[in-house]
Amino acid sequence: MIDRAGEKIESIVPHEGPGVRINARPADGFLPDEPRGILQCENVDVYYGSFRAVTGVDLKFGLHEITALIGPSGCGKSTLLRSLNRMNDLVDGARVEGRVLFDGEDIYGSKVDAIEVRRRIGMVFQKPNPFPKSIYDNIAYGPRVTGMRVDSMDDLVEEALTKAALWGEVKDKLKQSAYSLSGGQQQRLCIARTIAVKPDVILMDEPCSALDPIATVRIEDLMHELRREYTIVIVTHNMQQAARVADRTAFFTAFADEGTGDRTGVLVEFGKTTQIFEHPTDQRTEDYISGRFG
Amino acid sequence: MNLTHSTMRGSVKIVAVGNLDLIARGRPAEFRHRGLTLATRPTAMAALLEVGRDPDSIVLVPTNLNDMPLTEFVDILHSLAHVPVIAGIVPGCSAQAVSELFDHGISSTVALPTSPGRLADAVRASRTPEQTEELVIEVGNLTLDDARHRVTWFEKEVTLAPKNFEILRFMLVAHPRVIPLQELMKHVGDNPQNRAVRARVAIGRLRAAFSDAEPRHDTPIETVHRIGYRLRL
Helix, strand or coil: CEEECCEEECCCCCCCCCCCCCCCCCCCCCCCCCCCEEEEEEEEEEEECCEEEEEEEEEEEECCCEEEEECCCCCCHHHHHHHCCCHHHHCCCEEEEEEEEECCEECCCCCCCHHHHHHHEEEECCCCCCCCCEHHHHHHHHHHHCCCCCCCHHHHHHHHHHHCCCHHHHCCCCCCEHHHCCHHHHHHHHHHHHHHCCCCEEEEECCCCCCCHHHHHHHHHHHHHHCCCCEEEEECCCHHHHHHHCCEEEEEEEEECCCCCCEEEEEEEEEEHHHHHHCCCCHHHHHHHCCCCC | CCCCCCEECCCEEEEEECCHHHHECCCHHHHHHCCEEEEEECCHHHHHHHHHHCCCCEEEEECCCCCCCHHHHHHHHHHHHCCCEEEEECCCCCHHHHHHHHHCCCCEEEECCECHHHHHHHHHHHCCCCHHHHCEEEECCEEEECCCCEEEECCEEECCCHHHHHHHHHHHHHCCCCEEHHHHHCCCCCCCCCHHHHHHHHHHHHHHHHHHHCCCCCCCEEEECCCEEEECC
């Protein structure tokens, strides 16, 4: 168990006894100059076999902040995102060099349980991917298979759906198939499913790219609500979405290896979203955000 | 082509005194393309009557006007309706005569017969900055026709949403000045939220539209790092 500044967090290393989740941040709107990192990349390189997809990333994701990763296609945003909860472990030949620290612990450490990492650092994908089960069972599935001790599953399902702003729309049809929901509702169901296992961080890989504008607004509103309890990292190609939702923004680009022509992603600039869009320090950032390339 | 006293319709009406074939050369479509409506009247009096009907007109009068002293005609126009007057310079007109016309308040000059492009330049020179909003603006290979909401780049049509069209027009009027981001932010609508990113995104959409229209040429929008943007034309 780690105790810091009045907040407690369960270790991601398997241990005995119940943990206490990180306390929610008051929604005071204050954004410190430096993020108070709950999740941190230290000189991270990600490889697929011999191909280096991303290199040299140093980045802090602030507690109860939304951080947007932006950049042109092929710059390694999603690759980096997937390395933040060891999702890349499931890809043959993928490996990470450097350190990814979750509350000070390296998630790639030898004693770390990858399943526990993915429970604490949940993920929402580009396309809604509900299980072929009922709405209720979609939410209950995670707590059941991870062996969470739950006083009342009904209460947990209601809590998760309420937090995902879906309860009012589905409370009378919990036994219906998740596939009966619209695309936007399915995506909120997926967020509820992620929330149900009590994560600290939610990773979102272009969560609105398959949704219509109205469903997109609902997800963005939801992200603002979720930030009070969770830390969110979002990959997006939509500059206006990054500006609308993110407290901080990291811009990535790719450079080509002169010999092989392979393109490797690199972090160019990281800062408060207002600074990135109003006063970017790097010309490449300014060119990208105003459509010069990408 | 049969050139008679006629009207070629565009967004800015020019009442010209005299015969069309002595005043203009070029096809009617070329004048229309530049947003000019050219209405010719045979005499100064007929032109005055036309201006009375449409006081927003601009008058083009040749320096060899023969049914009334030219300076008197200019004075009447100004006293009646403050109508801008372009003097059409014909061969043999002296510099002193032109100077005298400027003393009487003409706005600009153009050699007759005039091409559509030169007449558009003379019209632009004769109007206040506020009035230029109505004009066809042509710089280099970029043409913006305000009335028709039409933009061409190397003669290829550029498809723009209204907001992006407004931003391009603003940049064209400001050309060749660099437009700071803060200034551009004032032109992205009334919503105060995220003006910076909306300005950046608008620039991105302009660039994409230029690229789509004419991919063989670099887009004319240049980033001036940490300052803003300008048109490179």
